Amino acid sequence: MxxxxxxxxxxxxxxxxxxxxxxxxxxKRRNLIVKVKNTENIExxxxxxxxxxxxxSDELEVVFCGKKLAKSTIMRDLSLxxxxxxxxxxxxxxxxxVNDVKxxxxxxxxxxxxxxxxxxxxxxxxxxxxxxxxxxxQKCTSTAVLVKAxxxxxxxxxxxxxxxxxxxxxxSEGVFAEFKFKCLKCNDLGAALTHIRGNWQLAECCxxxxxxxxxxxxxxxxxxxxxxxxxxxxxxxxTFAFINHPPYGFTLGCPFPGCNRVVQDVHHFHLMGHSExxxxxxxxxxxxxxxxDEGVTCPNVKCGQSFFWAPYDDDGRSQCPDCFYSFCRKxxxxxxxxHRQDDLTKSTIEATTRKCPKCxxxxxRNGGCAHIHCTSCGMDWCFKCVAEWKEECQWDHWFx
Amino acid sequence: xxxxxxxxxxxECKEVVTNSEISETGIMIEILNENLTEIKGHIRGxxxxxxxxxxxxxxxxIPEQYPFSPPNVKFCTKxxxxxxxxxxxxxxxxxxxxxxxxxxxxxxxxxxxxxLMCTPEPKDPQDAVVAKQYMDKPAVFKAxxxxxxxxxxKGHLDVNKEYQTRVDKLKDMGVREEEAISVLSxxxxxxxxxxxxxxx
Numbered sequence: 001m002x003x004x005x006x007x008x009x010x011x012x013x014x015x016x017x018x019x020x021x022x023x024x025x026x027x028k029r030r031n032l033i034v035k036v037k038n039t040e041n042i043e044x045x046x047x048x049x050x051x052x053x054x055x056x057s058d059e060l061e062v063v064f065c066g067k068k069l070a071k072s073t074i075m076r077d078l079s080l081x082x083x084x085x086x087x088x089x090x091x092x093x094x095x096x097x098v099n100d101v102k103x104x105x106x107x108x109x110x111x112x113x114x115x116x117x118x119x120x121x122x123x124x125x126x127x128x129x130x131x132x133x134x135x136x137x138q139k140c141t142s143t144a145v146l147v148k149a150x151x152x153x154x155x156x157x158x159x160x161x162x163x164x165x166x167x168x169x170x171x172s173e174g175v176f177a178e179f180k181f182k183c184l185k186c187n188d189l190g191a192a193l194t195h196i197r198g199n200w201q202l203a204e205c206c207x208x209x210x211x212x213x214x215x216x217x218x219x220x221x222x223x224x225x226x227x228x229x230x231x232x233x234x235x236x237x238x239t240f241a242f243i244n245h246p247p248y249g250f251t252l253g254c255p256f257p258g259c260n261r262v263v264q265d266v267h268h269f270h271l272m273g274h275s276e277x278x279x280x281x282x283x284x285x286x287x288x289x290x291x292x293d294e295g296v297t298c299p300n301v302k303c304g305q306s307f308f309w310a311p312y313d314d315d316g317r318s319q320c321p322d323c324f325y326s327f328c329r330k331x332x333x334x335x336x337x338x339h340r341q342d343d344l345t346k347s348t349i350e351a352t353t354r355k356c357p358k359c360x361x362x363x364x365r366n367g368g369c370a371h372i373h374c375t376s377c378g379m380d381w382c383f384k385c386v387a388e389w390k391e392e393c394q395w396d397h398w399f400x
Numbered sequence: 401x402x403x404x405x406x407x408x409x410x411x412e413c414k415e416v417v418t419n420s421e422i423s424e425t426g427i428m429i430e431i432l433n434e435n436l437t438e439i440k441g442h443i444r445g446x447x448x449x450x451x452x453x454x455x456x457x458x459x460x461x462i463p464e465q466y467p468f469s470p471p472n473v474k475f476c477t478k479x480x481x482x483x484x485x486x487x488x489x490x491x492x493x494x495x496x497x498x499x500x501x502x503x504x505x506x507x508x509x510x511x512x513x514x515x516l517m518c519t520p521e522p523k524d525p526q527d528a529v530v531a532k533q534y535m536d537k538p539a540v541f542k543a544x545x546x547x548x549x550x551x552x553x554k555g556h557l558d559v560n561k562e563y564q565t566r567v568d569k570l571k572d573m574g575v576r577e578e579e580a581i582s583v584l585s586x587x588x589x590x591x592x593x594x595x596x597x598x599x600x
Contacts, residue, residue, distance in 0.1 A: 206503040207467060208404050209411060222503070231404055232502055235468035257501035257508075369526075373498065394525070 013038045018085045019049065020144050022168040024092040025059075036075050043071040046088070055090055063087040066135035066147035066165060066177055079132050081187045087144040087168060119196040119214065121270045122183040128196060128214070128226065128271070131181040133157065135165070138178040142169030147177055154194050191267040199223065206256050207232070218263060222256035226271060229255075233272045240283050243378075244291070250284040291359060291377055299332035300325040354386050405466045409436040412506045427510040429460070437462045441473070441510050445553065446518045450545030451479070454553030458513070459489075460506065470500035473509060478552040478578070480545040480585060482520040482531035487582075491516075492526035529586050537588060544585045551581060566591045570598070 019032040034048055046057035062069045064078060064086050078084070120131035137145045138160065145165040156162045163177040181192045199215045205225035212225040224232070232255055236242055242250035245262050254261040263269075270277050282304075289295030289306040298305045298320035305322040309329065317336075319326040328336035337343045353362040359377035370383040370393060382393035413431060426444030441458035445451030456479060461472040473496055475489035483492045495504060495512055525531030534541045547563050549555035566589060570580035575598060587593040 208408060228404060228502070232468055235465045238465070255502040257495065257499070257504050259501075369528075391523075394523070394528070 015080055015082060017080055017082070019088055020085055020168075021049070021053065021055070021060075021088045021090065022144065023055065023090040025090055036080070038074075038076040040075050041071065042069050042073045042075075045075070045086075046071070049088060059090050061089040061091070063089055063144070063146050065133065065143075066145050066163075068146070079184055083187065085143045089146075089168065118181060119193045120181045120183065120190040121193055121267050122186060122188055122190045124186045124188040125183060126274075128193060129186075129190070130184045131190060131192065132184055134180050134182055136178045136180065137165060137167035137170060137172075138176045139172050140167060140170035141178070142167060144168040145175075145177060151177075151179070154192075158192065158194070191265075193268055194265060195219070195263060195268055196226070216268070218254045218259075218261035220254055220256070220259050220261045222254050222259055222261075224255055230271045233269060234276060237272060237276055237280055237283075239375075240287070241375075242280070242284065242287075244287070250280075250287060287376070290361070296329055298323060298325055299327055354383060357381050357387055405462070406436065408467055408505075409462065413439075415505065415507055425511065425514075427507070427514060429506060429510070439471075439506070441506070443510060443514050443517070445549060445555065446514060449518055450542050451481075451517050451549050451553070452555070453557055454549035454555040456517075456553050458510075467502045467504070470496050470504075471506065471509060472496075473513070478548060480530055480541075480548040481517065482522045482525045482527060482534045483516055484530075485527050486530055486585070487527075490526060492524060533588065540588050544589070548581070548585070563589060566594075570594065 014035055014037045016033050016035050019034050021030050021032065032052060036045055042062050046060045046062065049055065049060060050057040118131040118133060119128050122129040135145055135147065136143055145167045148164045151157045151163050157179045161176045165175055165177045167175050181190055182188065183190055195216050195218050196214060197217055199213055202211045203223050204211055205228055206222050207224055207228040210225050215223040215225055216229045217223050236252050242252050245251050248262060248264050249266055251263045251266065269280055286297055286306045289297060294308045296307060296309050296318055300320060300323050303320060303323040303325060305320055307321055309318040316329055317326060318329050327334050328338060331338045337346065349362055353364045356363055356374045356377060356379060358379040359374060361374065361376040363372060365383050371389055372381050372383050380389040381387060382389050385393060413429060428442040430440040432438040432440055439460040441460050443456045445454035445456060456475060456477045459474055459476050463469045463472060474491055475484055480486055491513065493512060493516055520534060522531040522534045543560055546557060547560050550557050550559050566584055567577060567580045569591060571577055583594045583597055587597060
């Protein structure tokens with residue numbers, strides 16, 4: 001494998017690819033390794049195969065990424081790597097294949113469906129990269145598949161069992177396509193970033209006015225450049241102002257005023273960087289645990305693991321599954337101080353704070369009116385009543 | 401301050417300054433320091449409101465996180481308005497708090513404050529006393545807001561003589577004019593209640 005890579009690097013214009021021939025006339029299969037040049041087209045490939053196999057080139061159909069290719073397609077447009085496999089189908093009765101674009105797709109004019117303007121998060125390159133879409137059989141993971149319907153949108157590609165295929169490898173009935181994204185540069189698999197797109201109209205970033213070639217768009221056409229979106233994410237992370245938005249989890253909204261679109265896939269948060277992404281995940285877990293009655297966070301300063309306590313921990317104590325620190329869930333101390341009177345921290349917190357009536361988080365009021373908006377659970381409550389904020393509170397509890 | 405913030409602010413300042421907006425829309429900004437962290441805003445009192453004819457100054461402080469956090473804006477000219485503290489000038493406006501969005505600008509902020517001056521929102525008050533007066537005694541509210549505009553925002557309307565007499569009475573008792581106006585306004589211009597409030 002490593003050698004193959006080296007070869008490809010040495011001669012950037014040509015590469016060896018694996019060809020899988022499904023001969024439906026003789027019901028035979030065979031594999032070939034063929035050297036192709038980037039500038040050659042599919043017709044030339046079938047001619048080369050004819051030389052090696054004596055199968056007439058006009059009886060061969062070339063299938064790649066689940067689709068038949070037009071004979072005029074240039075190899076370069078396929079962004080092949082030594083690991084790529086291309087399938088050639090020979091028609092059952094030896095009929096001539098119609099050699100025109102109508103029956104296949106020409107990547108020069110219809111590149112969006114395979115090469116696409118996809119962007120993905122490549123872990124290996126550690127950045128947003130252009131990606132290529134690849135199609136596999138969901139059952140046998142072979143690439144020898146032909147899609148029965150074109151994917152129409154992101155859902156078709158991201159959700160399973162949407163696009164039916166015929167698989168020439170396992171030839172099973174009722175199988176579906178599995179789509180994967182690979183980095184155009186390093187060929188590693190990665191997560192598709194559906195909100196990132198090319199800035200075709202060269203529109204301005206709604207934050208800094210820059211006209212960048214790649215932008216974020218949450219589906220509302222309010223575009224933000226990646227640099228601004230990164231800043232936006234980092235400033236949201238600072239106060240953990242992400243909102244819990246099932247089914248997407250803790251996420252954030254479009255930076256355009258009044259727009260209520262949200263980031264639907266947290267993979268986009270990789271833009272922040274490694275440690276920040278980890279911090280996001282840790283805090284999101286913590287928050288999720290906090291808003292759940294059976295959730296608890298380990299008070300051991302060296303741990304901080306969040307977990308759900310088991311129902312049999314009904315004596316009010318729990319043990320952290322990670323560091324085995326055992327503590328009282330109420331006062332979070334190893335030696336329970338719930339009934340002690342002389343604990344200064346506890347008495348100070350009790351004296352200076354009131355608990356949110358919804359999530360019980362201790363809340364200090366350091367100024368302003370009695371209207372409290374809980375940053376933990378989002379509840380609006382009255383600091384005087386310690387209950388939901390009402391119109392009477394608006395009038396009567398103003399200065400309390 | 402980050403580069404995004406600085407570039408943004410330079411553009412925003414240009415946007416407001418070069419448009420010579422004060423003549424068209426009645427808003428203007430003035431840059432107080434080179435790194436653009438402190439800016440002065442000016443809003444001309446909108447016509448057909450008790451603030452008409454006045455010129456209101458605002459302190460704008462740009463936080464480190466700008467434009468991802470809202471600018472800190474408050475009135476430095478005293479104003480009688482349900483959504484502005486009559487004591488501190490702090491403004492209760494959703495876009496300056498949780499509804500802030502990074503694509504909003506100083507211009508949109510000032511225009512929103514100007515719109516708030518035209519249509520107060522007494523259901524979400526910053527100053528409950530003012531809000532109560534606005535709801536219960538609209539005529540007194542209007543006269544008080546006009547009086548404040550004349551006294552503090554260089555409004556050119558004639559000063560309400562009756563109100564001025566009461567202010568002068570308190571002044572004769574040794575009360576500062578600003579405090580006298582404030583206490584009288586809070587007590588619907590009832591001089592007895594105002595006196596009790598001050599001297600008890």
